[in-house]
Amino acid sequence: MEQSIEQMTEILLCLSSVEAASLKEGINFFRNKSTGKDYILYKNKHRLRACKNMCKHQGGLFIKDIEDLTGRSVRCTKHNWKLDVSTMKYINPPESFCQDEL
Numbered sequence: 689m690e691q692s693i694e695q696m697t698e699i700l701l702c703l704s705s706v707e708a709a710s711l712k713e714g715i716n717f718f719r720n721k722s723t724g725k726d727y728i729l730y731k732n733k734h735r736l737r738a739c740k741n742m743c744k745h746q747g748g749l750f751i752k753d754i755e756d757l758t759g760r761s762v763r764c765t766k767h768n769w770k771l772d773v774s775t776m777k778y779i780n781p782p783e784s785f786c787q788d789e790l
């Protein structure tokens with residue numbers, strides 16, 4: 689019995705030129721108004737990185753990490769895991785997961 693496998697492409701995040709221009713250097717929290725889903729964008733001089741605002745542990749929402757002096761990490765509201773969005777690697781727990789990048 690043959691089984692077919694389909695692949696679909698879905699656009700998760702699309703920024704207008706005005707929205708892209710209004711991004712500040714560092715961490716930006718962004719909500720897709722049409723889907724209501726949240727994303728984190730990290731902008732520096734060289735590149736723009738983006739990921740879903742959803743923790744790998746149990747799906748918590750990330751917020752600004754007020755203990756972070758570098759301006760690169762966010763903290764999960766559920767169990768306080770931390771993510772460095774400049775590298776997309778979890779800081780806490782250390783040496784653990786990478787966040788899937790868009």
Ligand code: FES
Nearest residue numbers: 743745746748764
């Ligand atoms: S859901 Fe994020 S730390 Fe548990």
